[in-house]
Amino acid sequence: MTELIDYLGAFADVPEGERRLAAATRELLERSVMPRIADLYESSAFPSDIIPALAEIGLFVGHGPEHDEARPGPLAWGLAQRELERCDSGLRSLVSVQSCLAMTAIERSGSADQRAEWLPAMRRGVAIGCFGLTEPEHGSDPSGMETRAQRTAEGWRLDGHKRWVSNSPIARVAVIWAKSESSAATGDIRGFLVPLPWPGVEVRPLTRKQSLRVSPSGEVLLKDVRLPESARLPGAEGLGAALACLNEARTSIAWGAVGAAEACLDMAREHTGRRVQFGRPLAGFQLVQERLVAMLDDLISAQLVARRLAELKVRGALRHPHISFAKRHNVAAAQRIAARARALLGAEGIITDRHVMRHMANLESVATYEGTDEIHTLILGADLTGLSAFR
């Protein structure tokens, strides 16, 4: 089975050492989460009890720019994200937000004290972090944010409203981005570390989601929030600091989408190979084979793109439009694969316990956050043509 799903051997030559994190992740999830994932999804619940095990495996780790022997390499990291999302996009989201966004922000832009205070606890999973960038009226264009940070005698005062903040309902620390001046200059954007709970900060869980139900998300309302100067991330000046974190998360998404896609193709193969209509397994009909092959086609290119992304990073040749390419390509491929799997499972495919529709629904969020198809198209278009078409 493994051979078929890695049909072109995209990962066949990955050295053993680079597979260990993924194998541990898979083992954990198949044992502890898969048996109850449908229940969790139905009840919009996050399996908080596995956080220590995720930490133990080593999935909570910042992705700062400095070389770090202890950090998994790009390939090992990517393969683990693939395993997380093979189970559920929400689990990969938890890890992406914790590691790629919150911990990376602290590692990149935090002071020595901040790093010492938060990173060890986050690594152990004792503290979960969240990342408040998006606002109700500012998604694709974060530079338009309205959250304000004003200097006060004792430090800073934050006011604003963040939305779609993954992990926020279970977080002990929030990285909050705010403009320090009322001007529109994005250079005035700064990052703050806000322990939770904290006076003036209200976290409202988002409910009635039809996607990513296993991922706790929320709104973060900031009203006259007083913070000392030591809460400011000293290295975060301008939107670039936030975008650097997004690039790490987007890389993880590109890898995760491969896992969700593989899960869907696996289920479609299994179902059509077993179910007989008109005297033959569905998988024996031309129309069904065409759909399976279309899924394989999408999957293989996503696998090869993910693999290449890791190689570019190792070679030091990775530029941020490469990540845009991979995020856009792989999520769109996974969406097509999930929709085909849903259809191939027929009526059964709408039942939560058959998983395909959960993946299909989850991928709607995955396609939206960290840059929509349109945003990445314009990033790539600008890189390819030298002309910005954003406005």
Added chain:
Amino acid sequence: MTELIDYLGAFADVPEGERRLAAATRELLERSVMPRIADLYESSAFPSDIIPALAEIGLFVGHGPEHDEARPGPLAWGLAQRELERCDSGLRSLVSVQSCLAMTAIERSGSADQRAEWLPAMRRGVAIGCFGLTEPEHGSDPSGMETRAQRTAEGWRLDGHKRWVSNSPIARVAVIWAKSESSAATGDIRGFLVPLPWPGVEVRPLTRKQSLRVSPSGEVLLKDVRLPESARLPGAEGLGAALACLNEARTSIAWGAVGAAEACLDMAREHTGRRVQFGRPLAGFQLVQERLVAMLDDLISAQLVARRLAELKVRGALRHPHISFAKRHNVAAAQRIAARARALLGAEGIITDRHVMRHMANLESVATYEGTDEIHTLILGADLTGLSAFR
């Protein structure tokens, strides 16, 4: 707004009389269901309290082959289905199953006594009907059904297992299809009217659906079910009697899909016209306009196909592959439109209260039941080429 959504005037010249049923349906749903549809969907609940009003309007009516002055014409009926599904595919499903499947089966194939016993009560909504054709192992190929009807001294004994029986959890009567001989000949398929509850019949509601959550669906288990001869539909000999009912339901689906699609395009236009990013409403960007125009393109062809279907019926020129064409085309168009709307609404689009993802999820069932894309492709292929490729 109306003008834009009926962009090519597909329904602009429909006479007033043919619009009345649709107008009444829309008025009822906007008043009584739309304000709570998201709640109903979240809790998988059907608004049973509107059944009397649906009956009052005249939406419960059989579609037998005889001319019936009281029955709405094909255009009036279709426009009403469009309004039902503009609200929710589950409401249209309720009406399709009640009117096109259960009542049509009784009207077409029932004895005078059966018609007198059931049709008035069904018309008033006092009795809801369901239609048990599909089985766990027999969907696309109903001729393979395993449910058996054996003659007994007193009449018949039924044994079998039906699944995906819409309305069954609230039904007072079930039309059950069974083979009267163990041979594979489809000519042995017969229909029975089973009042509910009834000894030996167990209805198990289907839960954990991620689609059509407002439509009550269930399994119907038949174990040593004893029925008098008078329970048999005398006019139902062979699978053809069931397929004739399916054709009516498929016609309704083709119309309903237009309504779901229109709702999605409406919401996408509204959202993108209002939400500003990069200093402009989203609707003012080329990429967004392209998506809106692609949706319009899909919508217009679906509208024209629905309209043409009604004209063919009025002219007496409607053949069943025409219906296959329309069901397949319109549902696929609606699926693409819903997916685009979901994406255009961004993160907001995953929230139940924004409706688009509900429509998108519902259409997965609509695409599956009453003939998948593949089945209708092969029906059309056979008609177009004269060669059957089913096996």
Added chain:
Amino acid sequence: MTELIDYLGAFADVPEGERRLAAATRELLERSVMPRIADLYESSAFPSDIIPALAEIGLFVGHGPEHDEARPGPLAWGLAQRELERCDSGLRSLVSVQSCLAMTAIERSGSADQRAEWLPAMRRGVAIGCFGLTEPEHGSDPSGMETRAQRTAEGWRLDGHKRWVSNSPIARVAVIWAKSESSAATGDIRGFLVPLPWPGVEVRPLTRKQSLRVSPSGEVLLKDVRLPESARLPGAEGLGAALACLNEARTSIAWGAVGAAEACLDMAREHTGRRVQFGRPLAGFQLVQERLVAMLDDLISAQLVARRLAELKVRGALRHPHISFAKRHNVAAAQRIAARARALLGAEGIITDRHVMRHMANLESVATYEGTDEIHTLILGADLTGLSAFR
């Protein structure tokens, strides 16, 4: 065969009188052109000898705004364009340029003298007209044209360079659009009637075309061209006068595309029904049926859109974005159909004598001229959203 290709009866209820022009066109082309169309295409030759017959049938007729009893109605006209392009897009182009562009411009904007001088000769096919709007550097945005018309003592002096002027190598009269001032205001655009040949006007035939090879096209170079005031179209002030003609031509294209598409589907059905591989006609395989059904799907929507266009015009409800919709939709549908037919004909499909690749190649021009997909998308986007995204 006719029944199958008009699968949903889009034209089944067209009254006899409205079919006459199309029938005469078809009869003429099947007899006089189809037997040599592949030869003509191979040698890039136009069958000038059929011009009198086209005239005789009544295909050379202006489409001015005034009611004209002698002019075929929108449905009759459309059905005839469909027959022309069923044979070759180049023939439909000849008629579109002669009737919809050149004669319409004269009928709409010409003086009584101009109409009397040119229209009868054009109607009889004695004079072929062309329409010089596009320039080498100005296609999608004609308002940027560089051709200049300067007032002189005796009338006007024209200087400029028109390109992609269909019919120009065989034309006796050219409608030339030019800016009368150097300002950018499009209100300064005026139309002129230039008899050919004429001092200072050079027509250079375009060669080495891989599309529309049967349609003579050329460049028109204007160098110090002196014209009397009487050569100016008095009713043509601003780009609107030219655009009104384009709308007529675009309508013809929307209808013509249906004919090209039907020809391709016909050939694909014929070929796959006859050719046996693996012991069965190709048309008996699921994969082939799916492609045929996809073509049918595209064809039916194009047919319904064309039909609706005629109905909107008859009702006086036609707006120019409707035409943009139809041109864009129908040509794209025809392109997909032609590409599928090409593939279904296998290796044979690349031979000119099998026609499908000629249609496929022709449609590349048809998709480009009179507004690309992108331009019509933006016209529709502006109409749908109220926001222009052209710049």
Added chain:
Amino acid sequence: MTELIDYLGAFADVPEGERRLAAATRELLERSVMPRIADLYESSAFPSDIIPALAEIGLFVGHGPEHDEARPGPLAWGLAQRELERCDSGLRSLVSVQSCLAMTAIERSGSADQRAEWLPAMRRGVAIGCFGLTEPEHGSDPSGMETRAQRTAEGWRLDGHKRWVSNSPIARVAVIWAKSESSAATGDIRGFLVPLPWPGVEVRPLTRKQSLRVSPSGEVLLKDVRLPESARLPGAEGLGAALACLNEARTSIAWGAVGAAEACLDMAREHTGRRVQFGRPLAGFQLVQERLVAMLDDLISAQLVARRLAELKVRGALRHPHISFAKRHNVAAAQRIAARARALLGAEGIITDRHVMRHMANLESVATYEGTDEIHTLILGADLTGLSAFR
């Protein structure tokens, strides 16, 4: 420029030695063929004068199973095919037929005498070979071939009709496949080496092609052709010997398609970056960027698939369905890219001298020969599901 077109660095880490053959090929073609390729295409002429140079570079080489130090490795070979088809698919076809089909057949299945007689001459380009497998009525299913080989006293007698035989009009030797018995068993298929000209063999050039016009193709008619036993390829028993050659050619096609696609994307970028409409280069508009990015998306996956194919071969892990995957995927990607480039070049794009439509037309043949999309879908479907759906 190179960096952008190899956007994800699919070939960035290819060692210098593996690039040499491609570099020499590119240099030759840019100097000797590109300046006249449009003329050649217009006149359906093959530039025979470059055959010695192609030979000199080392492009005429068999791909038998034995290790051969002199033969370029899979990566070097693939990169050279990419350069050939960047110029024209017909040039790549010449080389594929010569090297992958004819020479490989002789190398794999020929006797020592046959190899000594033909391979050196073919390597030097003194003898061009062709490969007669396809027949007028047998394309996708070559096992149905009607060409017969009968034993005679002196050897063999061949009768039959081969079609779509690339290179045949300029060939000095033909590999002809024939059934030695009238039974349907494919095990009876044998290969023969027929020197050209030869009594009873007539080669009729195929004309009026709208695709691959630079590639000389023909029909080979065999009527009472008498051959000695020594003309038979002793190692060629059964269709498998022919299919082994096809796999080599398909690999070359998968690589060649990348080159054609790159040429098209290059031209589209160049054109849209230069042409200004509405006050901006086309490349600065969102709709144009989306098309360019869609092309890039397709290109990158094709590049990665080609690269992976070479790696699988080097690792000894290449199976024939992998090649089917790559041929199908890469040609379809190239077709979409060429069609988009054609459209982006607007009216100019139909002129032969602008190259894009030549590539687009060529790819129709490339998509058809050596296995259509449908055939490779079924090969992959069978491999993926374990169920054959060919019949």
